[in-house]
Amino acid sequence: MSKQQHTFPNKSTSVHELLDTIKSKRTKDIDWRKGRAFCLIYHPGDEREEGIKQIFDQYYADNALNPTATPSIVELETETVSMCADLFHGDEQVCGNVTTGGTESILLAVKTARDWAKQHRPHITQPHVVIPESAHPAFMKAFHYFNIDFTVTRTGKDFSADIAATEAAIASNTILLVGSAPAYPYGVMDPIVDIAALAKRKNLLCHVDACIGGFILPFIKESGYAIPPFDFEVDGVTSLSADVHKYGYAPKGASVVLYKNHELRRFQFSLYTKWAGGIYGSPTMTGTRAGSNIAAAWGALRSIGREGYLEMAKATMDTTERIKKAIRGIDELEIMGETNMCIVAFKSSKIDVFMLADVLNKKGWHFERQQLPPTLHFTINYIHKDVVEEFVADLQASVAEVREKRLQQMGNKLQSSIVKGLSSLLPEGTIAKLQQNSKPDLDNENKAAMYGMMGALAGTGDLDKIVLDFLDNIYTAKS
Numbered sequence: 001m002s003k004q005q006h007t008f009p010n011k012s013t014s015v016h017e018l019l020d021t022i023k024s025k026r027t028k029d030i031d032w033r034k035g036r037a038f039c040l041i042y043h044p045g046d047e048r049e050e051g052i053k054q055i056f057d058q059y060y061a062d063n064a065l066n067p068t069a070t071p072s073i074v075e076l077e078t079e080t081v082s083m084c085a086d087l088f089h090g091d092e093q094v095c096g097n098v099t100t101g102g103t104e105s106i107l108l109a110v111k112t113a114r115d116w117a118k119q120h121r122p123h124i125t126q127p128h129v130v131i132p133e134s135a136h137p138a139f140m141k142a143f144h145y146f147n148i149d150f151t152v153t154r155t156g157k158d159f160s161a162d163i164a165a166t167e168a169a170i171a172s173n174t175i176l177l178v179g180s181a182p183a184y185p186y187g188v189m190d191p192i193v194d195i196a197a198l199a200k201r202k203n204l205l206c207h208v209d210a211c212i213g214g215f216i217l218p219f220i221k222e223s224g225y226a227i228p229p230f231d232f233e234v235d236g237v238t239s240l241s242a243d244v245h246k247y248g249y250a251p252k253g254a255s256v257v258l259y260k261n262h263e264l265r266r267f268q269f270s271l272y273t274k275w276a277g278g279i280y281g282s283p284t285m286t287g288t289r290a291g292s293n294i295a296a297a298w299g300a301l302r303s304i305g306r307e308g309y310l311e312m313a314k315a316t317m318d319t320t321e322r323i324k325k326a327i328r329g330i331d332e333l334e335i336m337g338e339t340n341m342c343i344v345a346f347k348s349s350k351i352d353v354f355m356l357a358d359v360l361n362k363k364g365w366h367f368e369r370q371q372l373p374p375t376l377h378f379t380i381n382y383i384h385k386d387v388v389e390e391f392v393a394d395l396q397a398s399v400a401e402v403r404e405k406r407l408q409q410m411g412n413k414l415q416s417s418i419v420k421g422l423s424s425l426l427p428e429g430t431i432a433k434l435q436q437n438s439k440p441d442l443d444n445e446n447k448a449a450m451y452g453m454m455g456a457l458a459g460t461g462d463l464d465k466i467v468l469d470f471l472d473n474i475y476t477a478k479s
């Protein structure tokens, strides 16, 4: 048996030295603090961040597991939930919990629906959910974990959920309908009013995924943009998720899940009363819960406040308009749908957008690559007001660069079609070998070709294997 890459540390290392190690490791990371990342991080500016950090530090090591040990954290959590319920037009019955993120909020909402149905729809042995194709994969994770069947419906021409397709997909074992406000891929909101009305008419639950939109849509609306109703003011909405660690600008590890009433939330809780260790009741998925994250969520809402969020939403929408205008001015690029907020995705029928992505990465910009069809995805937040002109100039220059690389692009296309053709003929394991060359090296010239290949393989067993190998590889320690 060969040894691990890293032996367990014998001696203590000075924090000074460890910080140096981290500093050198971090040179590989995206520089979100300077507004270079249109993904993953939401930065309210250094001053606001400093305040939230101080509140986080107050509960650095605290555990919110036992409410009687730290009643102050219970207060911070219930106040956070209540402030959010107010923001989302909930009446006094609306309640919920702070979770570690959108995924946990969604897992809990789905689990709650399943257990609600066990009691209220006892004839259903195998529950089923109807979900638009644009909804977040956290739902598929939930269906997988909790053994729930689901039907994915196609979105309409405007990329929002198709209400007729949703209704057609409802079966005798359906328990829940889902809509997003907005969906992540193109920032387009589903018709929540229609979905909730349909759910109500069919006696189903209705979850609104406002994970990304929750903490900015109300302020975008207040700035004068038309935002359709999406929260508890809509009749038929029974639960809602919203991430404080996105446009709430709290540090990672904070979301809220809200329910129409206490009766429904009871199905979220978990308890076991026969354990030698005592009566064990737990509101969310985790056991030990970081007090720091709950405090920071509370701290972000309180220290920024409606006025702060409004100011940030206005600046973010101005930045978004500037970027949209620039994209519209580039002949090769086409914005996907009518985004309701500060998410912009574009495709191109004239250039390879993944090649454009490589060029932009080289200039230090980071964002997401999407598929089916290939698009580039930009999540714009407050910090980008400082870099928007530089970004627009780089985008224009990068498109010009790619225009000139057309010949090379044709080579890549040829390469991906060859890979597609070959993948059915190659012996097992060959595809996995191809993937070893695709470590997440942000300057890798081959990324465009790799994504072309991925697109050709989407939905095949080969791609499943590539992704599983990739995850296994990335979460194995390197020397």
Ligand SMILES: *Cc1c(COP(=O)(O)O)cnc(C)c1O
Pocket: 100, 101, 102, 103, 104, 106, 136, 138, 180, 182, 183, 184, 209, 210, 211, 212, 243, 255
């Ligand atoms: C981010 C997001 C999620 C998942 O949230 P995590 O915090 O990443 O777990 C779910 N739905 C939407 C629309 C999102 O944008």
